[in-house]
Amino acid sequence: DAGVTQSPTHLIKTRGQQVTLRCSPKSGHDTVSWYQQALGQGPQFIFQYYEEEERQRGNFPDRFSGHQFPNYSSELNVNALLLGDSALYLCASSQDRGLNTEAFFGQGTRLTVV
Amino acid sequence: AQSVTQLGSHVSVSEGALVLLRCNYSSSVPPYLFWYVQYPNQGLQLLLKYTSAATLVKGINGFEAEFKKSETSFHLTKPSAHMSDAAEYFCAVSDWQGGKLIFGQGTELSVKP
Numbered sequence: 001d002a003g004v005t006q007s008p009t010h011l012i013k014t015r016g017q018q019v020t021l022r023c024s025p026k027s028g029h030d031t032v033s034w035y036q037q038a039l040g041q042g043p044q045f046i047f048q049y050y051e052e053e054e055r056q057r058g059n060f061p062d063r064f065s066g067h068q069f070p071n072y073s074s075e076l077n078v079n080a081l082l083l084g085d086s087a088l089y090l091c092a093s094s095q096d097r098g099l100n101t102e103a104f105f106g107q108g109t110r111l112t113v114v
Numbered sequence: 115a116q117s118v119t120q121l122g123s124h125v126s127v128s129e130g131a132l133v134l135l136r137c138n139y140s141s142s143v144p145p146y147l148f149w150y151v152q153y154p155n156q157g158l159q160l161l162l163k164y165t166s167a168a169t170l171v172k173g174i175n176g177f178e179a180e181f182k183k184s185e186t187s188f189h190l191t192k193p194s195a196h197m198s199d200a201a202e203y204f205c206a207v208s209d210w211q212g213g214k215l216i217f218g219q220g221t222e223l224s225v226k227p
Contacts, residue, residue, distance in 0.1 A: 004157070031212060042118075042204050042217030043158070056214050090157055094212045101212035102148065105157035 002027070004093050004106035012112045013081050021076040021109045025093030031055075032074040033103060034066060035090040043090055049074055050096055078111075086113045116141045116207045120218035128226045133177075133192040135221045137205030140186065147188045148206045148215065149179055158204065164188060165211060175199070200225045 005024045013019050025032055031050045035043035045058035049068035063079045072093075078085055088110050092103035121136040139145055146165055150158040162173025169181045179190045188205060202222050206215040 033214065035215075040220075042206075042219050043215070045214040045216070048214060058214065092158075092215075096212055102160055102163055103212070103215065104160070105150075107155075107157045110155075 004029075004091055004104050006089075006091050006106040006109050008109060009107065010110045010112075012114060015081055015083060015113055017081050018077065018079045019081060019111060021078075021089050021091075021111070023074045023076070023091030023093070023106060025072050025074070025091075026104050029093035029095050029104070030072050031094045031096050032068055032072065033092045033094070034074070034076045035092065036060075036085075037088040037090055037108070039087070046076070081113045083113050086111060116145065116209065116216045118205050118207050118216055118218035120203075120205050120221050122221055123219060124222045124224070126224040126226060127195045129197055130194050133190070133195045133199065133223065135190040135203050135205075135223065137179075137188045137190065137218060138186050139188060139205070139207045141207055141209070143209050146208045146211050146213075147179075147181060148208070149173065149177070149188075149190050150204045150206060150217075152202045152204065152220075154201075161190070161203075163211075195223075195225045197225050197227065199223060 033048040034046040037043040047057040052068045068074045088108045090108045091106045094103045117140045119138045149161040164181045172178045205218045
């Protein structure tokens with residue numbers, strides 16, 4: 001079991017550009033959540049996708065959008081990048097049903113905006 | 115609304131000493147509580163979780179945590195620290211097991227030889 005995989009691992013973008021980050025969930029998981037972790041901070045919830053729809057959303061602007069595909073993989077898109085968007089972006093997958101539905105995290109994508 | 119406060123952004127212990135990392139939560143509904151560990155340049159790994167089945171929860175690597183409703187606390191302990199325990203530890207709360215996690219600011223644990 002490969003666990004949660006994210007790509008790319010590192011990315012450098014210029015202010016104003018757009019970026020797409022990708023996540024493949026752990027085998028058997030159908031729910032994907034995205035978190036932003038700024039340096040020295042705890043992760044902040046961006047949104048969660050289930051059945052290809054956004055189910056929950058945190059306090060992030062509309063510049064942050066996502067998608068979930070039929071195979072449960074997911075993308076996070078950020079438009080009009082700001083310097084403050086520089087962070088580690090973490091994807092977590094979980095099962096919507098069952099006794100053990102806790103989140104498993106990927107290694108993250110380190111985004112640097114210059 | 116839910117929130118988590120981790121007391122102490124940095125804790126330093128000697129190898130073999132007791133580890134105690136403090137977490138207090140706020141929740142208007144019965145909480146689900148979690149402790150995660152993060153090693154440098156890595157994602158988060160689940161150490162243990164509280165889901166109302168038992169107040170004393172045992173996790174991986176010898177860690178355990180006790181849920182105290184009256185104190186709204188969920189402190190993480192380990193009887194004897196090992197060098198490999200040096201990492202960042204995050205406490206998190208959710209209103210259901212698969213829901214969004216609200217994290218604390220984290221506590222960096224250093225272990226001295």
